[in-house]
Amino acid sequence: MTVLKIERLENNNILPEYKTEGAAGMDLCAAISEPVTLKPLERTLIPTGLKIELEHGYEAQIRPRSGMSIKHGITLINCVGTIDEDYRGEVCIPVVNLSNETYTIQPDERVAQMIIARVEQAKIEVVTELTATARGAGGFGSTGKS
Numbered sequence: 001m002t003v004l005k006i007e008r009l010e011n012n013n014i015l016p017e018y019k020t021e022g023a024a025g026m027d028l029c030a031a032i033s034e035p036v037t038l039k040p041l042e043r044t045l046i047p048t049g050l051k052i053e054l055e056h057g058y059e060a061q062i063r064p065r066s067g068m069s070i071k072h073g074i075t076l077i078n079c080v081g082t083i084d085e086d087y088r089g090e091v092c093i094p095v096v097n098l099s100n101e102t103y104t105i106q107p108d109e110r111v112a113q114m115i116i117a118r119v120e121q122a123k124i125e126v127v128t129e130l131t132a133t134a135r136g137a138g139g140f141g142s143t144g145k146s
Helices: 068-073
Strands: 006-007 028-030 036-038 041-055 058-063 074-076 081-083 090-097 103-105 110-118
Touching: 028 041, 036 041, 058 090, 058 103, 081 090, 090 110, 103 110
Parallel strands: none
Antiparallel strands: 006 041, 028 110, 036 103, 041 090, 058 081, 058 110, 074 090
16 A cells, blocks of 8 residues: 655645545545635636645546536546646646536535556657557547447
C-alpha cells in the first residue's frame, strides 16, 4: 500500500475519505468559505485546502463525481486531471457547469474524487514503421456499436 502525505491548509475542514471499503477514489471537498454559483457553461477553480506528497512512481488522478455529473451537469474541465509526484501546490478542482441550470457549490461539499495510481515513464523510440494490427488506423467508432 502506498502512503499519501497530506498537508492541510488553514481553509481545509475535511480530509479526503474513501466512503466505502471497495471505493477506488477518495472524495475531495470544496475548501471555500462562501457558496460558489456557476451559471450554465461557467467554469471556476475550487480549492481543496490540501497539498499532497506522492511516493515516487505514483500520480493522483482527479476525476468528476458521477452523481454531480449526471444529476447536475457538473464535471471537470479537463475530464481527468493528473497531479504529478513532484507537485507541491494546493490541489484545486477545475469545475464546469455543462447543464442549462445554475448550480451552487456549498462549503465542504464533495466536488471530485482522487485516485492514486502507479505510473511508469516510457522510453521514447523513434521507428520508421509500426507493427500492423487487424484494426490498423481505424479510429472513432471503427469497431462498431455492439
